[in-house]
Amino acid sequence: MANRQPDIRKLAQRQRWLIWLVLISMLTQFSPLLPWGQFHFALLVVAGALQILCYVSMVVGVILLLTARDTHPIWIILNALLMIAPCANMLTLILVNSMVTRTLKKSGLRVGLMGVDPDEVERILNPDLCKTCGYNLTGNQSGTCPECGTEVDRASSQVG
Numbered sequence: 001m002a003n004r005q006p007d008i009r010k011l012a013q014r015q016r017w018l019i020w021l022v023l024i025s026m027l028t029q030f031s032p033l034l035p036w037g038q039f040h041f042a043l044l045v046v047a048g049a050l051q052i053l054c055y056v057s058m059v060v061g062v063i064l065l066l067t068a069r070d071t072h073p074i075w076i077i078l079n080a081l082l083m084i085a086p087c088a089n090m091l092t093l094i095l096v097n098s099m100v101t102r103t104l105k106k107s108g109l110r111v112g113l114m115g116v117d118p119d120e121v122e123r124i125l126n127p128d129l130c131k132t133c134g135y136n137l138t139g140n141q142s143g144t145c146p147e148c149g150t151e152v153d154r155a156s157s158q159v160g
């Protein structure tokens with residue numbers, strides 16, 4: 001792992017995208033099992049096309065996600081290959097997702113089932129906002145957030 005700071009905003013955004021892709025992909029995989037799938041050929045074709053599109057997007061998504069995390073190129077190529085390999089892609093997705101989750105958690109973010117809330121990313125990245133409630137602390141003198149009482153991180157909020 002490199003020493004450079006990962007791009008948290010990009011990382012959180014790309015993780016959310018990948019989670020959505022996985023959900024859509026799962027829906028399209030189950031669609032042929034639905035009763036209407038047997039009778040409407042056109043719908044099956046649409047579901048199939050969507051499935052392929054999702055699959056390609058997921059491979060690209062994993063590469064973009066690992067790039068935002070500043071992962072070593074060899075590790076990125078390995079994961080991309082695993083994404084193409086049969087049966088390995090789900091495992092790779094889980095592995096990559098847990099790696100990204102760990103990186104995001106290290107930055108103080110709460111990672112839920114659907115990734116990180118974009119508002120929370122902004123709170124963490126903007127030193128003028130309260131880390132707990134998002135209240136604007138520009139020019140705060142008391143040292144505590146007037147909204148929720150959280151102690152203000154002086155090192156990052158003081159300007160000049």
Ligand SMILES: [Zn+2]
Binds near residue numbers: 135147150
């Ligand atoms: Zn607060």
